[in-house]
Amino acid sequence: MKLPLLYDVALSLLLARGRQSLVAAVGVTFSITMFIALLSFMAGLNQLLDGLVVNRTPHIRLYNEVQPAPRQPIDRYTSAGAGRQHHFIRSIRPSDELPRIRNVGAIIAALRRDPRVRGVAPKTQAQVFYNVGTINLTGTISGIEVEQEDRLFAFGDYVTTGNPLSLKTVANSIILGKAAADIMLVGVGDVVQITTVKGNHVQLKVVGLFESGLLDVDKVQSYTSLFTAQKLLGEANNYVTDVQVKLYDFSLAPPLAREYAQRYDVQALDIQTANSQFETGTFIRTLISYTVGITLLIVAGFGIYNILNMMIYEKMDTIAILKAIGFSGGDVRRLFVAVALAIGLSGGAAGLLFGFGLSVLISYVPFHPASLPTVHFYPVSFNPVFYGIGAVFSLITTYLAGYFPARKASRVDPVDIIRGK
Amino acid sequence: MDTPAIEARQLIKYFDDPVRVQVLHDVSFALNRGEFAAVVGKSGCGKSTLLYILSTMDTAYEGELLIDGVPMRGKKEAALARVRNEQIGFVFQFHYLLNEFSVLRNVMLPAEKLGKLSRPEIEHRAYEKLKILGIESEALKKPNQLSGGQKQRVAIARALINDPLIILGDEPTGNLDQKNGEIVFDIFKELAETYHQALLIVTHDNDFAAKTHRIIEMEDGRIIS
Numbered sequence: 001m002k003l004p005l006l007y008d009v010a011l012s013l014l015l016a017r018g019r020q021s022l023v024a025a026v027g028v029t030f031s032i033t034m035f036i037a038l039l040s041f042m043a044g045l046n047q048l049l050d051g052l053v054v055n056r057t058p059h060i061r062l063y064n065e066v067q068p069a070p071r072q073p074i075d076r077y078t079s080a081g082a083g084r085q086h087h088f089i090r091s092i093r094p095s096d097e098l099p100r101i102r103n104v105g106a107i108i109a110a111l112r113r114d115p116r117v118r119g120v121a122p123k124t125q126a127q128v129f130y131n132v133g134t135i136n137l138t139g140t141i142s143g144i145e146v147e148q149e150d151r152l153f154a155f156g157d158y159v160t161t162g163n164p165l166s167l168k169t170v171a172n173s174i175i176l177g178k179a180a181a182d183i184m185l186v187g188v189g190d191v192v193q194i195t196t197v198k199g200n201h202v203q204l205k206v207v208g209l210f211e212s213g214l215l216d217v218d219k220v221q222s223y224t225s226l227f228t229a230q231k232l233l234g235e236a237n238n239y240v241t242d243v244q245v246k247l248y249d250f251s252l253a254p255p256l257a258r259e260y261a262q263r264y265d266v267q268a269l270d271i272q273t274a275n276s277q278f279e280t281g282t283f284i285r286t287l288i289s290y291t292v293g294i295t296l297l298i299v300a301g302f303g304i305y306n307i308l309n310m311m312i313y314e315k316m317d318t319i320a321i322l323k324a325i326g327f328s329g330g331d332v333r334r335l336f337v338a339v340a341l342a343i344g345l346s347g348g349a350a351g352l353l354f355g356f357g358l359s360v361l362i363s364y365v366p367f368h369p370a371s372l373p374t375v376h377f378y379p380v381s382f383n384p385v386f387y388g389i390g391a392v393f394s395l396i397t398t399y400l401a402g403y404f405p406a407r408k409a410s411r412v413d414p415v416d417i418i419r420g421k
Numbered sequence: 422m423d424t425p426a427i428e429a430r431q432l433i434k435y436f437d438d439p440v441r442v443q444v445l446h447d448v449s450f451a452l453n454r455g456e457f458a459a460v461v462g463k464s465g466c467g468k469s470t471l472l473y474i475l476s477t478m479d480t481a482y483e484g485e486l487l488i489d490g491v492p493m494r495g496k497k498e499a500a501l502a503r504v505r506n507e508q509i510g511f512v513f514q515f516h517y518l519l520n521e522f523s524v525l526r527n528v529m530l531p532a533e534k535l536g537k538l539s540r541p542e543i544e545h546r547a548y549e550k551l552k553i554l555g556i557e558s559e560a561l562k563k564p565n566q567l568s569g570g571q572k573q574r575v576a577i578a579r580a581l582i583n584d585p586l587i588i589l590g591d592e593p594t595g596n597l598d599q600k601n602g603e604i605v606f607d608i609f610k611e612l613a614e615t616y617h618q619a620l621l622i623v624t625h626d627n628d629f630a631a632k633t634h635r636i637i638e639m640e641d642g643r644i645i646s
Contacts, residue, residue: 005533005536013521324513325505325579326505327502328498328501
């Protein structure tokens with residue numbers, strides 16, 4: 001009987017100051033709405049940008065860089081046991097060898113058996129010249145296994161014209177960067193001539209165009225099948241310059257990269273090292289959106305604090321009489337906390353709904369980033385965690401905003417009020 | 422009938438603001454059930470101060486206050502609130518009704534707070550009390566729709582709802598005209614004589630005081646007769 005009575009009195013107080021209570025509740029609604037919408041939008045963008053990195057770049061890249069021999073021949077002659085010697089002769093240059101990965105077939109087979117690995121895609125990079133009339137443009141051709149590349153790195157998303165699988169079905173085919181194709185005045189079905197670094201002239205048929213979103217990349221990069229690339233270089237079919245590994249859990253990339261580097265005697269670069277700035281960016285964006293969201297909530301809390309203070313000043317008589325007829329200070333405090341929570345709960349619940357609505361609305365706003373041809377609308381994350389945080393924070397701020405005025409009300413001395421009349 | 426309903430022993434009270442002034446000097450008296458007493462005295466003689474100490478709302482005093490033989494000193498604020506709820510009925514000069522609630526609900530509020538009876542029982546009792554005071558027809562109105570005399574009677578009904586041991590009044594007729602004042606007086610008298618409740622009424626009205634069982638006259642913080 002006791003609690004419902006308090007709630008009854010709280011409700012009557014709320015209704016007595018209906019408009020102000022509504023304004024305070026709308027303040028909470030607004031802040032929760034913006035909190036949800038802001039976080040959902042930010043998280044959606046973060047996921048999109050992270051996805052760009054995590055999904056489209058290999059988690060571990062194995063390659064062999066051209067490097068000087070770490071042990072110069074003279075070391076072999078003098079080093080044993082004689083640590084104090086210093087050699088000034090370091091004349092042996094890197095040997096005349098292309099940056100291939102040795103024994104690549106066995107490495108790929110072993111990687112594919114590794115339970116942590118989702119997929120492996122070999123790649124052969126070759127420097128070429130695109131012949132445009134009498135001038136040559138430098139470029140890079142990557143020989144890829146189209147199916148693997150598409151499955152693991154969403155290669156198909158970049159290809160805006162033509163079918164990426166044609167690389168496999170059409171012999172001597174090429175997918176050109178859009179910018180390069182524009183310079184060369186070619187389209188799908190045309191033939192381009194390229195010159196390899198060794199001086200061979202090759203004619204390749206354009207089967208598609210791709211857009212990465214970076215103009216500089218689109219000007220130089222093009223794709224062909226692994227086999228065609230090996231043929232361009234005049235190498236056997238075991239010539240592979242890069243092995244791209246995709247893991248199930250990309251957080252394992254750094255230790256695995258070290259493991260593979262040691263086991264296969266290659267260089268290995270993990271995604272975290274290659275893209276460390278992305279994680280920082282994600283963190284900062286998340287931090288900013290949380291800060292703004294929580295600031296909004298605190299401002300709404302001040303709104304509730306104000307309305308309660310006003311209500312308490314106006315209702316001094318009521319407080320005094322409640323105390324005179326037997327309500328304790330604790331009862332009065334609970335009463336006003338209930339008022340605050342009623343404002344916070346109703347405003348917060350409406351805010352969660354409106355926040356969801358606004359997020360849905362944002363997710364239907366057209367958005368055509370050049371770098372992401374598959375994205376047509378603004379990305380929004382509908383993570384229930386945001387709604388949980390919004391609800392919890394609205395409760396905490398309204399409780400605190402209500403608690404202090406309520407405590408003041410509980411300390412009102414009824415004698416002062418009643419005698420003051 | 423042996424334990425007095427309310428007993429004060431050597432009550433001493435100081436006001437500290439702005440300078441320390443002693444407002445009550447060793448005030449002692451006892452009031453039995455069924456006794457109807459009026460406290461009279463000049464303004465500032467300490468009679469209201471005494472009343473608020475007796476009401477348990479003012480706890481900053483020296484001496485001993487016993488309600489139904491139970492000492493009030495040392496009780497927690499919540500326990501004192503319970504005593505006020507159960508054993509003390511209050512009638513102020515100003516009615517202090519809650520305008521958000523109906524007359525009936527205003528009367529019911531202390532009983533709902535006490536929580537001993539179910540809601541329909543409380544409602545029934547509230548109607549009975551309003552009937553005693555002759556205003557049951559106004560039960561569903563809001564207090565601000567009532568006249569001053571009616572409001573004061575509602576306030577009395579509210580004071581009666583829990584059948585308190587003591588009814589304290591701070592000039593309950595002060596804002597009323599002659600006729601309404603007499604109605605209120607008759608009600609008080611009936612409460613004392615029929616229901617054996619102890620009544621202690623602070624008043625300026627000498628006619629009112631003269632008709633009570635006992636007059637407690639105060640001067641400069643002392644009871645002089």
